[in-house]
Amino acid sequence: xxxxxxxxxxxxxxxxxxxxxxxxxxxxxxxxxxxxxxxxxxxxxxxxxxxxxxxxxxxxxxxxxxxxxxxxxxxxxxxxxxxxxxxxxx
Numbered sequence: 001x002x003x004x005x006x007x008x009x010x011x012x013x014x015x016x017x018x019x020x021x022x023x024x025x026x027x028x029x030x031x032x033x034x035x036x037x038x039x040x041x042x043x044x045x046x047x048x049x050x051x052x053x054x055x056x057x058x059x060x061x062x063x064x065x066x067x068x069x070x071x072x073x074x075x076x077x078x079x080x081x082x083x084x085x086x087x088x089x090x
Contacts, residue, residue, distance in 0.1 A: 026076040033072045037065055 019031045041062055047053040 024081070026081070030073060030076045033069060033076075037069045040065060 017035065019028050021027055021031075044053065044058045044061055048055055048058040
Protein backbone atom coordinates (compact mmCIF):
# COMPACT_ATOMS: atom_id res chain seq x y z
CA UNK A 1 0.00 0.00 0.00
CA UNK A 2 1.54 3.31 -1.03
CA UNK A 3 1.29 6.59 0.83
CA UNK A 4 1.51 8.65 -2.35
CA UNK A 5 -1.13 11.33 -2.90
CA UNK A 6 -3.74 10.54 -5.57
CA UNK A 7 -2.80 11.44 -9.11
CA UNK A 8 -4.55 14.19 -11.08
CA UNK A 9 -6.38 11.50 -13.02
CA UNK A 10 -7.65 9.85 -9.82
CA UNK A 11 -8.76 13.19 -8.38
CA UNK A 12 -10.63 13.90 -11.63
CA UNK A 13 -12.32 10.50 -11.89
CA UNK A 14 -13.01 10.07 -8.16
CA UNK A 15 -13.59 13.57 -6.74
CA UNK A 16 -14.06 13.85 -2.99
CA UNK A 17 -15.85 16.71 -1.29
CA UNK A 18 -15.29 17.52 2.35
CA UNK A 19 -18.19 16.88 4.70
CA UNK A 20 -19.62 20.22 5.84
CA UNK A 21 -22.63 19.31 8.02
CA UNK A 22 -23.01 18.69 11.72
CA UNK A 23 -20.49 15.96 12.43
CA UNK A 24 -21.45 12.53 13.65
CA UNK A 25 -19.73 9.31 12.57
CA UNK A 26 -23.03 8.11 11.07
CA UNK A 27 -23.47 11.25 8.96
CA UNK A 28 -19.89 11.06 7.75
CA UNK A 29 -20.30 7.40 6.76
CA UNK A 30 -23.55 8.14 4.92
CA UNK A 31 -21.93 11.07 3.13
CA UNK A 32 -19.17 8.75 1.89
CA UNK A 33 -21.80 6.24 0.71
CA UNK A 34 -23.73 9.01 -1.07
CA UNK A 35 -20.60 10.28 -2.85
CA UNK A 36 -19.74 6.75 -3.98
CA UNK A 37 -23.31 6.29 -5.27
CA UNK A 38 -23.11 9.54 -7.26
CA UNK A 39 -19.75 8.60 -8.79
CA UNK A 40 -20.93 5.16 -9.82
CA UNK A 41 -24.16 6.52 -11.33
CA UNK A 42 -22.14 9.03 -13.37
CA UNK A 43 -19.88 6.22 -14.64
CA UNK A 44 -22.85 4.00 -15.56
CA UNK A 45 -24.54 6.90 -17.37
CA UNK A 46 -21.36 7.56 -19.33
CA UNK A 47 -21.02 3.89 -20.28
CA UNK A 48 -24.66 3.75 -21.36
CA UNK A 49 -24.41 6.99 -23.35
CA UNK A 50 -21.26 5.70 -25.05
CA UNK A 51 -22.99 2.47 -26.07
CA UNK A 52 -20.83 0.26 -23.84
CA UNK A 53 -23.73 -0.71 -21.56
CA UNK A 54 -27.33 -1.55 -22.38
CA UNK A 55 -29.90 0.86 -20.89
CA UNK A 56 -31.67 -1.96 -19.04
CA UNK A 57 -28.42 -3.11 -17.45
CA UNK A 58 -27.58 0.44 -16.36
CA UNK A 59 -31.08 0.83 -14.91
CA UNK A 60 -30.86 -2.45 -12.98
CA UNK A 61 -27.44 -1.57 -11.57
CA UNK A 62 -28.54 1.92 -10.50
CA UNK A 63 -31.72 0.52 -8.96
CA UNK A 64 -29.70 -1.99 -6.92
CA UNK A 65 -27.25 0.70 -5.79
CA UNK A 66 -30.25 2.88 -4.79
CA UNK A 67 -31.62 0.04 -2.64
CA UNK A 68 -28.26 -0.27 -0.90
CA UNK A 69 -28.08 3.50 -0.34
CA UNK A 70 -31.59 3.52 1.18
CA UNK A 71 -30.62 0.65 3.47
CA UNK A 72 -27.48 2.53 4.48
CA UNK A 73 -29.54 5.62 5.30
CA UNK A 74 -31.97 3.59 7.38
CA UNK A 75 -29.15 1.96 9.33
CA UNK A 76 -27.05 5.09 9.81
CA UNK A 77 -29.45 8.03 10.01
CA UNK A 78 -32.96 6.77 10.74
CA UNK A 79 -32.15 5.09 14.04
CA UNK A 80 -31.66 6.86 17.34
CA UNK A 81 -28.18 6.94 18.75
CA UNK A 82 -27.95 5.24 22.13
CA UNK A 83 -27.18 7.47 25.08
CA UNK A 84 -23.59 7.27 26.28
CA UNK A 85 -23.15 5.12 29.36
CA UNK A 86 -23.02 6.76 32.78
CA UNK A 87 -19.46 6.71 33.99
CA UNK A 88 -18.60 6.68 37.65
CA UNK A 89 -17.27 9.92 39.10
CA UNK A 90 -13.55 10.01 39.75
